[in-house]
Amino acid sequence: MEDATQRLGYRVKRAAAALRGALDRALREHDLTVPQYACLELLDQRPGLSNAELARGTFVTRQSMNTVLRGLQDSGLITRPAAADHGRALPAHLTEQGRRRLDAARSAVYAVDQRMTDAVPPERLADLLADLDRMAAAFER
Template sequence: MQERGPQWPHPAEDVTDHVGYRLKRAHAALRGAVDKALRELDLTVPQYSCLEVLALRPGLSNAELARATFVTRQSMNVVLRALQEAGLITRPDTVDHGRARPVSLTGRGRDRLEAAQARVYAIEARMIRAIPGRRLAVLLEDLDRLTQALNE
């Protein structure tokens, strides 16, 4: 009998039965569907995420937006530049104090966000329909537990 090396975290025939693999597969499917839907609106996932956050909390800085959307500050600079060039956000050229330049949606940005939300929320609804209603709350709790376990 051949030894397998490190102890597997649970009984599995192969790596495709591991929790991490299945999470990654679900994420890849979600990301692919969202990428396709947003591409038709000339948006990327980070740009869309930025617009979503700004709709809830206008005036955030680059660093705050980067943290809220899970990208680096350098990546957020690229995202903000593209959104500003498209006329979807505004940022002052200078600020009275500090270095942070607060970002806000334009009317055009709100319109593009609403179109994107319709598409992205339809994708999420498709996912949710695949889970019996009574199990959705448990799934969400379990995902939060997984996140917490990894952040400890």
């Protein structure tokens, strides 16, 4: 029987789990979870995204994103209208407090990302990124 720990999928999952653990630790100092941070980043880039758009962009379910958004709203980091203007979407926006929290957490997250990037020889980084994109695309067909 083949050693499953030598399979590519196992190695990718191991790297993702290590990254998630490092991000969890870094964000704990800023009283944020990884999905909360990802949500704040997306709202900084594209204000007014809906629950469904944020869920897709942060790789969580809509139900989970509802919980994330409620927590961010209760903490004063985002605002959403009480009712939708049309349809069911409630566009979310960062508050000034949310922007400050994001700015403070961003350097911690970037430091984790840089640590991971530094583990790859510079001459191989572009190929690794292209390979990761191809792996993801293999499942989008």
